[in-house]
Amino acid sequence: MEYTVKSGSPEKQRIGCVVAAVFASRKLSPSAKILDEISGGVISNLVRRGEIEGEIGQSLLLHDLENTLCDRVLLIGCGKEKKISTKKFRQINQNMVKRLESSGATEIASYLTEIAVKRRCITWKISQSIEAIDECLYQFNQLKSEQKPPRRPLRKFIFSVSGRGQLADGEIAVRNAMAVSTGISLSKDLSNLPGNICTPTYLAKQAMTLQEQYPGVKTSVLDEAEMEELGMGALLAVSRGSREPGKLITVEYMGGDKDQAPIVLVGKGVTFDSGGISLKPGATMDEMKYDMCGAASVLGTIAACAELQTPMNIVAIVPSVENMPGGIAIKPGDIVTSMSGKTIEILNTDAEGRLILCDALTYAAKYEPDVVIDVATLTGACVVALGAHAAGLMGNHNPLINELLHAGQSSGDRCWQLPLWEDYQEQLESNFADIANIGGKGAGTVTAACFLAHFTKRYHWAHLDIAGVAWISGKQKGATGRPVGLLMQYILDRLKVIEPAS
């Protein structure tokens, strides 16, 4: 999709469709008012007749409005003018796209940017519009035998800004949002692929293509023999049960100064989680192909940074394995030695994410990172605690936690902190090894993070449990691309390229 910004009056746009807001009840936005006046009151007449009340979900498509240069005018219901939340703003944009898709218009000028959203500036509105539009148009059809492209696909959106003074900011917003969108869509594609295609080897290959695609990106992949040499006994223990060889994938994007400490992102890359010998129940087990969404999101974030040529150093580390109950798979009770030297009693082979992450987190120290953020579909308990709205957030450095909370708030890709108190640590005690890999009943999301905390003492660290937010279950099943939006906001906030939105 092509996106641009422009300032100018709606009746002067020579384009397929102009989109303007109508509020409840029957209140025209400034641009709708201009179109109404110039056309001799056509819109206000229609509104008076009850064709559109301005409720969310309503729309009205008009053709060849007099004294305008556009082919169509689309009026979009936006609800009460004073009560437009960030969530509603996205929804309004998606309603617009759904109506436009069957309209025949291919080039659009949107004046929905004039809607006032509480505490949000024009750059926020443009970024969110782009992300909402791309989300609406995303499809995953590569594995269907018949491809049906839309008859007349949407090609271009022009966002209206209120004056020339806003053009520069608007253009920065477009550039940033398009890069974030690229990252989200890469992340969704990788995540939606099934486990028989998206194996650790496949993920490694895709990471390699990032290096070919973008200057400044360097990918390296360690195989099992090389991980053995590093002593990654916990990661390799999980990988044993599968015929697919495990990989440790590292993608470095060094856009900043040589001596600038990097932000290291570690993404859980379990390409299928059967549970191993502690086998999962059959219902919805297919969704465990999504157990590599953490990996997909850190790769998507790197792609977005490379796309933007962000002047920062970012490293993605992806430990990738398949968790299967093979003949030499680990068994409950097995004790393994992690790269850190700590021994781990594996009481449940389904708590595999923390086993691969702990070695990746130990490995991460070699980058002398500024901060490390790991992203993982780690616990079912997090879905119980927070549902699909917020990722679980924990860590050992309050400023980092606060920055992530803030980035979540402004991007809309939110997270929520859970207490990582040492009181929970005793749940991980083992009779036979240094620690156990499960913490028993209660606070499953916290004890998983407590486990990781043993391996992150040498740097500032935050953990995002994305089990509830990374994909949607049910009929509309599909990856969300989260938390690419959150991570990119965090990175851009640190750069201060876009002004903080709240």
Ligand code: BES
């Ligand atoms: N990948 C799962 C977590 C998961 C489950 C994410 C359901 C999304 C939906 C993880 O590897 C796992 O199996 N965790 C166990 C941990 C338990 C054995 C302590 C869980 O949550 O049940």
Ligand code: MN
């Ligand atoms: Mn598991």
Ligand code: ZN
């Ligand atoms: Zn898992």
